Amino acid sequence: MIVVHHLDNSRSQRILWLLEELGLPYEIKRYQRDPRTMLAPPELTAVHPLGKSPVITDGELVVAESGAIVEYLLDTYGAAAALRPAPGTPARLRYTYWLHFAEGSAMPPLVMKLVFQRMKTAPMPFFARPVARMLADKVLGLFVDPNLRRQIAFMESELARGPWFAGEAFSAADVQMSFAVEAASQRAGVSAATTPRLWDWLQRAHARPAYQRALARGGRYDYAS
Numbered sequence: 001m002i003v004v005h006h007l008d009n010s011r012s013q014r015i016l017w018l019l020e021e022l023g024l025p026y027e028i029k030r031y032q033r034d035p036r037t038m039l040a041p042p043e044l045t046a047v048h049p050l051g052k053s054p055v056i057t058d059g060e061l062v063v064a065e066s067g068a069i070v071e072y073l074l075d076t077y078g079a080a081a082a083l084r085p086a087p088g089t090p091a092r093l094r095y096t097y098w099l100h101f102a103e104g105s106a107m108p109p110l111v112m113k114l115v116f117q118r119m120k121t122a123p124m125p126f127f128a129r130p131v132a133r134m135l136a137d138k139v140l141g142l143f144v145d146p147n148l149r150r151q152i153a154f155m156e157s158e159l160a161r162g163p164w165f166a167g168e169a170f171s172a173a174d175v176q177m178s179f180a181v182e183a184a185s186q187r188a189g190v191s192a193a194t195t196p197r198l199w200d201w202l203q204r205a206h207a208r209p210a211y212q213r214a215l216a217r218g219g220r221y222d223y224a225s
Contacts, residue, residue: 003026006028019214116140
């Protein structure tokens with residue numbers, strides 16, 4: 001039996017979504033973030049040494065990292081055409097690109113945005129607060145925000161080529177991209193007014209029955225709002 005070691009409000013939600021899309025049976029083992037640090041609890045290190053989510057176990061096998069989990073599930077349990085285009089096609093190349101873009105390019109500036117925004121309001125001695133805010137604003141203004149604007153504009157333009165990231169058909173690349181687009185809608189201005197294609201993609205992704213089933217099973221997931 002596949003077990004998803006599921007951390008609240010995390011990337012592991014999209015693994016539940018993928019399992020629902022594939023129609024696979026699975027169990028959920030839940031973990032809660034530390035309310036002060038928002039980090040995963042140390043119990044996750046008993047599953048994988050890095051103590052991060054998502055991670056799945058399948059019998060004695062442990063698979064971590066979202067992209068690796070997606071590939072494992074499709075290779076092991078997916079039908080030949082399940083949620084990925086045929087090999088050797090332009091759609092397959094796009095699929096592979098977006099599968100890796102999600103974590104390789106999209107998420108680092110989104111994580112930096114979160115970290116530096118929190119840095120501006122983190123508890124610290126009063127005399128250090130102006131310096132921390134100045135540094136955070138500099139990094140955000142000179143590096144993080146320009147990168148996010150460029151990436152979001154690129155994603156918006158690419159969706160002009162088809163309704164889904166790999167083209168005409170929904171694929172696991174859309175599942176993988178979901179967390180990045182959801183985070184961008186909260187941190188980087190993705191909206192119906194500014195990025196209509198991305199916004200439309202997000203609404204259609206959220207409307208999928210498998211997405212809704214994953215939400216019902218996974219519990220609180222603030223990124224879906």
